[in-house]
Amino acid sequence: MxxxxxxxxxxxxxxxxxxxxxxxxxxxxAAPDARQRLLLGVIALCDAAPPSGELSPVxxxxxxxxxxxxxxxxxxxxxxxxxxxxxxxxxxxxxxxxxxxxxxxxxxxxxxxxxxxxxxxxxxxxxxxxxxxxxxxxxxxxxxxDAVIDRGDPIVVTALATNRSAEISQDGLRRMVDLSRRIAALRSPLSRHPRLTESMAEEMYQWVGDALRQAIVARFEVDETKLTTAIYDAVQGVMRPARPDEMGDAEGSPRDEMERRLAAKLHAAGQLKPGVLVRAAREKRLGLLIHGLATLGDFKVAQIRKALSAPSPEALYYACAAVGIDRAAFPSLLTEVRKLNHGLPGDRGVSVWQRGAISSSSASRAFRALIDAEPAQNKLAV
The missing domain is CATH 1.25.10 (Leucine-rich Repeat Variant)
Structure with a gap:
């Protein structure tokens, strides 16, 4: 068998x-074959059960x-x-x-x-x-x-606008709407953003194209005639120079004096920093911004006020650069100033802050040269 x-x-x-x-x-x-075996070893380790708790120091x-x-x-x-x-x-x-x-x-x-x-x-x-x-x-x-918005890079802010899961505050979204005035790519994603409010949409209506205007009207069911009238009023406000008595922080007013004293107190304590001035603009404290710029830059208050009423933001930018305000933060600061100052300074000229960094001393000289120029060169558009 x-x-x-x-x-x-x-x-x-x-x-x-x-x-x-x-x-x-x-x-x-460092041998090549050791690197190959190291790679295979790491892959094997990652494919195994994940470590429990913290990894050992080794x-x-x-x-x-x-x-x-x-x-x-x-x-x-x-x-x-x-x-x-x-x-x-x-x-x-x-x-x-x-x-x-x-x-x-x-x-x-x-x-x-x-x-x-x-x-x-x-x-x-x-x-x-x-x-x-x-x-x-x-x-x-x-x-x-907020950090993305503060930096103000058009491509990065536009990427943020398309991120529906990002925790963007209402203040942050409003600042993005303000940025969309100069960044056209922001307008379309913002018009569809789920947290866009009706008041923000009405503001955007002033500078978007016809297609987005129709989308805004359809989404919020607002009166198109009312929005058209608002655009006309806004344009008139930008073209009309602000009178000193219309400004909440008019020179010599009690509020202006209060802000002057606060700026002096902060400066004496070594706490008057560029970030304080940026925050002052966001918090609608134009007087503190004015006196802070004048104090830090060793400028006259009248010079800062003249920059705020200019047809171009160039002088204001140089004043901000002279005291150390980052150029990436300037666009949002400018937007806040215009909301507080009847649309001024105007939008003539080029965006000098996009040319690159400038030293504080060069910015100070450029500011004084612009402000001390002949009045005819700084004549307001009316």
């Missing part, structure tokens, strides 16, 4: 992820060493694998977020490890593509949205 015996090879044990010591040795080895060092020393393709795979990991080391995620854009993209889009402070650093330090990715990131906070 013949007995057939079939030898069955026992199944292989699944390949276990490499140990921490093995990965660390590979991370410190494992955190492995990842950080890899990100700083590895070739581009290794960093790219790392970013893709760790983009959704809530256990990834914060230091590593921040390194990847500031890497070249193709590597940073998945991290900026979805990493749960990134916090507001991390995203603000990306806005300050990284490329335009990185900034756009931050503006499009789902559920960004109002703090990050």
């Amino acid at each position: 013949t007995v057939l015996v079939q030898l069955v090879q026992p199944p292989r044990d699944p390949v276990a992820p490499p140990s921490a010591s093995e990965l660390l040795a590979l991370a410190r080895n 494992l955190g060092e492995i990842f950080l060493t890899l990100a700083r020393q590895a070739e581009r393709e290794v960093r790219k795979v790392l970013a893709e694998r760790l983009s959704a990991a809530d256990w990834a080391p914060s230091a590593l995620i921040n390194v990847l977020a500031l890497d070249e854009f193709e590597i940073a993209r998945p991290i900026l889009a979805s990493s749960p490890v990134l916090r507001d402070d991390d995203l603000l650093q990306v806005l300050l330090r990284a490329s335009l593509e990185h900034q756009i990715a931050v503006a499009r990131r789902p559920n960004i906070s109002g703090r990050v949205a």
Whole structure:
């Protein structure tokens, strides 16, 4: 009797992820084959069960060493694998977020490890593509949205306008509406934004095209005749110079004197900073802005008031640059000033703040040269 015996090879044990010591040795080895094995090891580690709790210091060092020393393709795979990991080391995620854009993209889009402070650093330090990715990131906070709006870059702010999940405050949305006066690309996404109010839409109606006007009228069911009349009144207000007695902070008024004293007190305490003046404009305190600019820039109050009544914002920009107000913040400041000052300064001339940075001393000289020019050169349009 013949007995057939079939030898069955026992199944292989699944390949276990490499140990921490093995990965660390590979991370410190610059040989090409070691880099390849390191990449495979990291992939195996990421495919295994995520670590529970915080990573050990050794494992955190492995990842950080890899990100700083590895070739581009290794960093790219790392970013893709760790983009959704809530256990990834914060230091590593921040390194990847500031890497070249193709590597940073998945991290900026979805990493749960990134916090507001991390995203603000990306806005300050990284490329335009990185900034756009931050503006499009789902559920960004109002703090990050405000920083995007404050910087005022047309492409980045437009990306924010298309982000329906961003936590944009009503004040932030209003400032975006103000920016849409000069940034045409903002108008269409803002007109469809779910948190756009009727009053904001009526304001936008003044400068959008016919198609968007019809969309605004249809969405809010407002009287088109009323909006057309509002446009006429607004234009008349811009063309008509403001009288001193119409300004809430008219020179010599009790409120103006109060703001003058506050500016002097803040200056004496070393607290009169550019950010205070930007906030004064947002809080509708034109007098504090006037006296703050005059105090910080060593200008006369009359010179600042003359800049506020000019047909061009150029002189006001130079005054702001002279005291250290960032040029990225100037467009929103200008919008607030015009709302407080009957549409002035006017919009003649070019947007000099878009030409590039200028030193405070050069800005101060340019301001004085403009303000001290012949009156005929600064004549208001009436």
